[in-house]
Amino acid sequence: MQRWWERDPDRLQWELERFRQVGLKPQHEPDGDAMVVKVRVRAAGRWEDIQIIFPAFYPDAMPRAYLRDRLLPRHHEPGGNLCLFPDPEGGDWSPAWSAADTLIPRLRKLLSDLQDGGEAVADSEVPWAEPVTAFYYYNAPAFILTDPLWEETLPTKRGNIWMQPLSSGAWISRKATTASGRPLVPEDHPALASLAGGAEPDDLICLPWYAIDDPLPPPGLATNLADVVPLQRLRALFRRVKSNPRAAFFTFLEEGPARGQQRRAWVLTQIHSEASSTYRVVTLSQGQELSRASRQIRLPGLESLAHKHVAIIGAGSLGSPVAIELAKAGIGLLTIIDDDHYDVGNAVRHVLPVTAAGVLKADGVAAAAREYNPYVRAKGITSRLGASCRDADDVVAAVGEADLLIDTTGSTDVARTAAALRRSVGGLLIAGLSYGVHGGELLLQRREGPCFDCFKLHQEDGAIPRPPAAAPATPLTPVACRMPAFPGPGFSATHLAALVTRTAIQELSGGEPEQLEENWSVYDLHTDKKHTGKAEVHEACHRHG
Secondary structure, three states: OOOHHHHOHHHHHHHHHHHHHOOOOOEEEEEOOEEEEEEEEEEOOEEEEEEEEEOOOOOOOOOEEEOOOOOOOOOEOOOOEEOOOOOOOOOOOOOOOOHHHHHHHHHHHHHHHHHHOOHHHHHHOOOOOOOHHHHOOOOOOOEEEEOOOOOOOOOOOEEEEEEEEOOOOOEEEEEEEEOOOOEOOOOOOHHHHHHOOOOOHHHOEEEEEEEOOOOOOOOOOOOEHHHOOOHHHHHHHHHHOOOOOEEEEEEEEEEOOOOOOEEEEEEEEEEEEEEOOEEEEEEEEEEEEEOHHHHHOOOOOOHHHHHOEEEEEOOOOOHHHHHHHHHHHOOOEEEEEOOOEOOHHHHHOOOOOHHHOOOEHHHHHHHHHHHHOOOOEEEEEOOOOOOOOOOOHHHHHHHHHOOEEEEOOOOHHHHHHHHHHHOOOOOEEEEEEOHHHOEEEEEEEOOOOOOHHHHHHHHHHOOOOOOOOOOOOOOEOOOOOOOOEOOOOHHHHHHHHHHHHHHHHHHHHOOOOOOOOOOEEEEEOOOOEEEEEOOOOOOOOHHHO
16 A cells, blocks of 8 residues: 555645744654654754654644643653644544644744743643543553542552452452551442452452652653662562562542642552662553442432432333443433343344343342442342232332432333322323334323323324334244344444333433423334324323212
């Protein structure tokens, strides 16, 4: 394949001429599929040697500036790349621009402001945090630490952490203490039971941790830690652990999550002792925060969901993704009601994998919800609402007590039973997929207003349309499934699940997002057409006399 300057030699000459027009003397040479342009830039009373790398897919891909001779305190990755963007907000590159016109002015201003320091730097920076750990090269699986290990202030400078391996290859902390044995993580931490389950003490690996005053400098690997970490701590580590290399956690403060703020960082190192005062990092693992705070910062406006209870009837093609999305959004309590076992043929539309064959769907989906959000209290109940036998007390209690009940079964007898149980409290969302998953519908029963039978009567009258369905075909009843299966793609079911979830959150939050006026919606999932409206009580409905 021709390199970009061979395909378009005029573009290269145009770029070189733009450098000359801004007072620079460019030199250029190929480096594999990239073209390197070297210039000397004078700023803040000194000359800097700059390399502009025009990548293989230039001009579609943005060129980058490299300053290799010194490490700037900000905007400078360990490999030399300067974090320069075409505009102060970090905007996208346009193929119509030249590097000389976009990167060089930003570079000159950055170098000049770094000389002045203080407010001059802050005013010219891209408004993003620059955590030092983002510039490390990690060459080992990540590890997960729970709160309160991420708090800015720790009660001591060192201690121990017990780690458990996960099936993914990552690690999760099960216990953490100070050097004196004081617990730092409560034994009943909700996230640990959800993710890691029970663990025998022999399955855990105990590693020391140290709090240091300054971050490990990039690139981290091959750094002589004796230049950063007090030497006595490294010697103490090698006395405590009789192996080479030794593993240890280091924690320190860095910038984040927003510019000008501070957060705690953790890294897991394997350290090789080469001499009495030379300790080099040979592997580095990234610490990832598992805490309510780290989740909530990504969910602005949804804080109130942590105090809400949602019960879902049906853990199938529609109910299972609704459960997962509600868990991700931060619902506090999730009850999932279903009486069926999982059939692997439904992996075309279900959140559970093929490896979950035969599990009770209520329990399987509840476990999956906890894996996505270890702070949700998700439980499964194996039962069928509206069955001929007396419904279990825990099912009736969950249906009546939940802040919102969602029926995703598509069964009219379940919907009518749910409507009867929720008549006095409202808060019932009935959702269903049409045959072939061509369409879907959402019906909202509130305390005052139409019930499920009212909606059905309005559909018979034509006031509310029916969702489009595929051409009739005989449903297939798998051996391990009590209800008939039907054809249809998972992406359509997922689309309706997202609409159900948004409607549920609007109904629960009471203002953020804004609560819906409408109480019914009908969707064509193939064309994305939507019909919506507000129905009133139907005069012929037997429930309203």
